[in-house]
Amino acid sequence: MKKIAIVMGGYSSEYEISLKSGNVVYDYLDKSRYRGYRIHIFKDKWVYVDDSNQEFPIDKGDFSVTVNGEKIEFDAVFNAIHGTPGEDGLLQAYFELLGIPQNSCDYYQAALTFNKRDLLSVLKPYGIKTATSFYLNKGDHIDTSEIVKKVGLPCFVKPNKSGSSFGISKVKTEAELPIAIEVAYKEDNEIIIESFLDGTEVSVGVINYQGEIIVLPITEIVSENDFFDYEAKYLGKSQEITPARISEELAEKVRSTAKRAYEVLKMKGFSRSEFILVNGEPHMLEMNTIPGLTTESLIPQQARAAGITLEELFTNAIELALAGK
Numbered sequence: 001m002k003k004i005a006i007v008m009g010g011y012s013s014e015y016e017i018s019l020k021s022g023n024v025v026y027d028y029l030d031k032s033r034y035r036g037y038r039i040h041i042f043k044d045k046w047v048y049v050d051d052s053n054q055e056f057p058i059d060k061g062d063f064s065v066t067v068n069g070e071k072i073e074f075d076a077v078f079n080a081i082h083g084t085p086g087e088d089g090l091l092q093a094y095f096e097l098l099g100i101p102q103n104s105c106d107y108y109q110a111a112l113t114f115n116k117r118d119l120l121s122v123l124k125p126y127g128i129k130t131a132t133s134f135y136l137n138k139g140d141h142i143d144t145s146e147i148v149k150k151v152g153l154p155c156f157v158k159p160n161k162s163g164s165s166f167g168i169s170k171v172k173t174e175a176e177l178p179i180a181i182e183v184a185y186k187e188d189n190e191i192i193i194e195s196f197l198d199g200t201e202v203s204v205g206v207i208n209y210q211g212e213i214i215v216l217p218i219t220e221i222v223s224e225n226d227f228f229d230y231e232a233k234y235l236g237k238s239q240e241i242t243p244a245r246i247s248e249e250l251a252e253k254v255r256s257t258a259k260r261a262y263e264v265l266k267m268k269g270f271s272r273s274e275f276i277l278v279n280g281e282p283h284m285l286e287m288n289t290i291p292g293l294t295t296e297s298l299i300p301q302q303a304r305a306a307g308i309t310l311e312e313l314f315t316n317a318i319e320l321a322l323a324g325k
């Protein structure tokens with residue numbers, strides 16, 4: 001029976017969501033094929049947590065754990081850490097150095113997709129449309145009139161490397177910009193300010209399933225709030241409609257754009273891309289490579305709509321990792 005380390009937690013504001021995702025993976029793992037181990041990774045400790053919530057420290061030298069005198073080494077890692085260090089390439093590089101297979105994309109793709117402005121810059125030459133953007137690094141002079149001149153109002157102020165909508169503000173007046181910038185700087189030292197795209201928001205997963213790159217059914221996002229923020233994502237303040245209520249012609253544009261981005265970036269594992277549909281054209285906002293995996297999350301919703309159970313989804317991810325794909 002293969003020993004699978006399910007890593008969860010992380011160093012960012014998303015750690016609680018990651019713990020939920022990791023526990024869902026643990027619960028739905030095929031127990032006839034795999035022995036799952038819940039590994040909590042935090043800045044102050046890396047530990048294996050058993051079913052009685054007893055903690056055993058991880059040896060970072062070889063990513064092993066000793067339990068009651070027995071040294072346990074893992075056959076593969078299932079990465080469920082949203083944000084750093086699981087989604088930005090750090091753990092991917094660590095496991096590659098140790099020679100331990102893991103289910104997410106490689107370290108370069110993780111680092112690139114986690115950086116919104118670099119991701120969009122790489123994809124633009126391939127004809128993938130995006131919002132108009134303005135970039136700031138912490139310490140840069142802030143000229144609000146220059147920002148408004150480029151991106152217009154309303155606009156969105158976002159941390160460049162963050163997820164789950166932490167630190168994002170919708171700005172309606174120039175006077176609100178400095179406050180929104182400070183909020184974003186609490187999450188990251190780089191900021192992306194984007195023009196408001198007035199259209200339908202959709203999210204779509206792309207995965208390698210049984211050796212074939214497939215696009216999952218598209219989800220339409222209808223937020224009760226100003227945008228798809230933390231409350232809308234996790235506290236029920238939105239409708240998530242799968243499949244999306246869009247024309248087949250537009251759905252095909254979304255599918256082909258999402259798949260093209262996956263292939264251009266030489267992705268592996270899961271991806272979930274967000275788009276705003278404006279005048280019949282998908283505009284990409286971002287790509288997530290460690291998307292939420294709670295039972296209510298978008299990728300599990302889309303998998304169910306495609307007839308794929310959570311057990312099948314997780315088994316496929318682990319088997320591809322073990323096969324080096």
